[in-house]
Amino acid sequence: MIIITRPDITDAQLDHLRERIEAAGLHTHLSRGEHRTIVGCIGDEARLEELPLRSIPGVESILPILKPYKLASREFVVNRTVVRVGEHASIGGHDLTIIAGPCSVENRAMLMETAVAVRSSGATILRGGAFKPRSSPYSFQGLGREALELLAAVRAETRLPVVTEVLDTRDVDLVAEHADMLQVGARNMQNYALLAELGRVQRPILLKRGLSATISELLMAAEYIMANGNHQIVLCERGIRTFERATRNTLDVSAIPVLKRESHLPVIVDPSHAGGDAKLVAPLAYAAIAAGADGLIVEVHPNPEDALSDGDQSLDFKAFASMMSRIPAFAIAAERSFQAPSWREALVGAGIA
Amino acid sequence: MIIITRPDITDAQLDHLRERIEAAGLHTHLSRGEHRTIVGCIGDEARLEELPLRSIPGVESILPILKPYKLASREFVVNRTVVRVGEHASIGGHDLTIIAGPCSVENRAMLMETAVAVRSSGATILRGGAFKPRSSPYSFQGLGREALELLAAVRAETRLPVVTEVLDTRDVDLVAEHADMLQVGARNMQNYALLAELGRVQRPILLKRGLSATISELLMAAEYIMANGNHQIVLCERGIRTFERATRNTLDVSAIPVLKRESHLPVIVDPSHAGGDAKLVAPLAYAAIAAGADGLIVEVHPNPEDALSDGDQSLDFKAFASMMSRIPAFAIAAERSFQAPSWREALVGAGIA
């Protein structure tokens, strides 16, 4: 950490500042320039972050040198993390991974029908909302426990692992019992009680970036879960809030290479929420893969006109299949692969798929 | 709700669109312009909001006419709501209300000392964090239950009602037992599980605006609590996230008159978090009162240099007293009052204060 002092700092103030830093167990190192004296602090920067240094007289500004996240950073873990989801799927390897399914689980028939359809187009993980964070208290809030049971039942039949969102610390165990992967939604990215609870779970976490969270804050949210014990985290860019309103959110496609540079964790993209418009899903999905994403999470519904939530941005089976048919070419261009995963062959061999 | 169709909509598509709307129990009404046919929908707009109308072929855009919030709107409740906090304090009347206290409750001595100091400068409600939402898992997370007990003890001695943040649905009852008012922090404004739980509590709620929440979303969060049964809500503007980084956040001072126009709920401002800098607290506080705020919530610490959290933006007792000494003049200019509340006189009469 580097502290830039004001041009009018007194010697007594400078001494006081150094004492505060040294009392926290760090060494200081002065560099007197023409206009400013700079105090370099050598030692455990995290201890300094706790101090309100800006409120000390004579201090102009503070420049942190180290990143605030450790466990999530590439400096800490050199090899890229591959997160396993269920028995057969994984995210972060050479193969791209496509997660697909309905926004909300509405009933068994539609869930089963969607699972089969997305699997046949190449998806290897099923998504489906049980608890829905809705901005209106008057909107459909999800089927809750019943949806979790339907997800588990459809998994048993299709062998697709399932991911679903958890909203409430009280539901974490229940959701972990039924799902293979737990999702933290954008609105809960800084719900620290929930993050801490998910650190204690033996399930991978799909962590969505908050609407106005910086890339660094997304990594700090991952750090929160990791520091509590769970290192199986997949990051998800899903659009940020900007001044532009032609699209629901603005997909921050640059976040993909930045996250891959900063962190060893896999990064996927949600083109459905980013654009908020079924017609934008395919171009945003292609852009995500081109920029280096490890996969996608896409909303698919048998009949979007009838969807109880997010129908505007859901693809029907035909549109999803059409998009998926073009993924392999983008995977090749991106020097990744996207193929029928071997477990699917095995299932076919076993007469299941 | 008004639906604007595409110029190339077919008659069959238009018929299909009208059937969908009428099936939801509304009447439709066509208006054919030169370039576009417009479908007006008459009836319960909320039922239409559930339908993914944008995904119906031939639809170009949807224009909602009614506000999505009802209970929070001035159309629903004509008189301004005055929220009582504890036995003696209230927010939303002619008098301004100042809430002050430390970011975190650190120990009994500092809390007591701060409570006495802010009370003597004119604050009538004490703030103090027990559970702290910290962006780093390595930062001080608050004293939890112990802090709640200290708050209750200091209230008993000072007669200042207390407000503190609740982060976890599992803590709601515990916090409600100890505090007079429960705060929802900015990062939890769309934590719907928490909002729903707070709807069931017999305590007023201090609802902070999310970092990137629109004014309409803040009112929907209030609606969420109200629809679950609790109508005692105070809204709090605390700065939004913008491209500007000279200040921690950007105080959206315009939100104050807009909220007062749209809603009957009281509106206060947190100048400490908005600017993130002790030197900005006073000018932002004055601006808030000038723009029509019903009060302030301010971080005060006996010695900000030693604060375990938010020291950079905390005022010491002298700076707080200095700011408070100028509030009456702004109150007069704003056609409000700010005076020693009558209960304090009563306490003096009773030999307490």
Add this chain to the structure above:
Amino acid sequence: MIIITRPDITDAQLDHLRERIEAAGLHTHLSRGEHRTIVGCIGDEARLEELPLRSIPGVESILPILKPYKLASREFVVNRTVVRVGEHASIGGHDLTIIAGPCSVENRAMLMETAVAVRSSGATILRGGAFKPRSSPYSFQGLGREALELLAAVRAETRLPVVTEVLDTRDVDLVAEHADMLQVGARNMQNYALLAELGRVQRPILLKRGLSATISELLMAAEYIMANGNHQIVLCERGIRTFERATRNTLDVSAIPVLKRESHLPVIVDPSHAGGDAKLVAPLAYAAIAAGADGLIVEVHPNPEDALSDGDQSLDFKAFASMMSRIPAFAIAAERSFQAPSWREALVGAGIA
């Protein structure tokens, strides 16, 4: 245009409102709902936009139905515009077009060297700044007229048409004499004096999106030039300003499909300015092509360490060639083509290239 009235509008106010609209030559059409009366306005919406309808008593809000741009819209021009640049290049056809060159023209040698290098990697248009918009008055401001002459000389030798920015209405004729295409920079996107002047020029315009311009405002800036007589416009997405600071700007990749849907004009992307970091140029370039862009504009410098401007985001020849070698695969995936353009063969035949 649709006008939503307040619930408490009086009959006299409603009559006054209708009179104002009818005086502007439109018909009105009332629709009385449960909570609101809605006034539909049929006729020339542009005439209404001039009226300050919101200031008329009883009006709650105004909903425009038609887009404010006409000449730039796909409703007006059904076929996609292909913009020719110089004799041999064009933007907007099936082939992707790559524009490359230094941020600033520094001297003849570096410009010539760069032109030859980018041409051999597949660029077909040369960029180079003569007048530089620099945020500091103390920074290098470009070589001005001398740079224009160098651009023209290098074009004569390499047959690469050139694009360069114009900052001042007084320089428009001078720049048009020397360059094949004139660029409007992001900071001048709403410099209406300049836009109007460019409407009178016989040169295609490369119009960059402003840092905080909406997609609609970008199209209105194009409309400004078109309404003044010049319909040869290429739109350029170059990153918008958001709260995120890990990248210089946030590439709004969604703008590409939205612009292609709304307008017939070609759309290219500037990955150099969007990310502000040489390491991000390639992934953002690939994402842009995947999302449907018609081309790229990329900063290339013989030795970025020595660049007089934008060195941090410039590619050296090797990095540019490496990126270009991967473009064909993305072009194929995007169902576009990218090949040695026919004119280059002709040049080879003529012994020039």
Add this chain to the structure above:
Amino acid sequence: MIIITRPDITDAQLDHLRERIEAAGLHTHLSRGEHRTIVGCIGDEARLEELPLRSIPGVESILPILKPYKLASREFVVNRTVVRVGEHASIGGHDLTIIAGPCSVENRAMLMETAVAVRSSGATILRGGAFKPRSSPYSFQGLGREALELLAAVRAETRLPVVTEVLDTRDVDLVAEHADMLQVGARNMQNYALLAELGRVQRPILLKRGLSATISELLMAAEYIMANGNHQIVLCERGIRTFERATRNTLDVSAIPVLKRESHLPVIVDPSHAGGDAKLVAPLAYAAIAAGADGLIVEVHPNPEDALSDGDQSLDFKAFASMMSRIPAFAIAAERSFQAPSWREALVGAGIA
């Protein structure tokens, strides 16, 4: 300037980095921490800013220490600048200054009528647009030269100095002949050709903050004018673009104290453009004064319903007078004064006002 190196920097890279810096005439100073080596650069930081240091291998990030602006900073000029406008008015002293008038000059009668009305309510400078930056080419563009002549004529009669916007470098001399103060609009804040030209003018400049300009960029735009010779600049906060759409822009009220701390230049606020709504003008004006602004610029029109531009946000004479009647109380609270300026008494004595 401080350079933070990557953990894997080699000795050769470090030597190369130091050579580059020393070749620019600065000294370097190494500080080896546990995780990073830091290179401090001592000397003329401006020379380093020209170098693309981030592109040098082994460099992780660059931390500038000094502010990029000098002439505009309080370190350079200790006393606050008071800008004189015409013979009698000034901005930046103890008295608040109110500028008012129509968005556009529409004709002589309305301009004269408005000037007399705003003067009688306490305004001391008249605003009026001659050249209007309109986002649509189909909107009223202002009367141009004719408006300038009307402004000069009304000034002669009312003795109110006038301020009007200049859009085009070619019009600078013409506008300077007629107006007492030249305005740079938000959309031209980074039109460097215009800023440079205004540096050569003997008239004070009203410099509006761009829609997405940071406070630092606003000061750099002032620096641009100052470095070209004109030090008479008034800064104007007029709302920034954010995600919030309940108001046209978001008034950044915090910018007022920050600008006053960073710069010696006067700061005024435009509450008309900030809110874009006549009903918000008064509360935002009061907030601006409370936060320390030196004055206001307000749009006033005899009949906003008939305004050719910005009618929605213009006050009529009654609303302006009502707002002005409450300014003295806010001025007192803000420890400023607002009184009938002495020159007006003189005019009264001379039988003019």
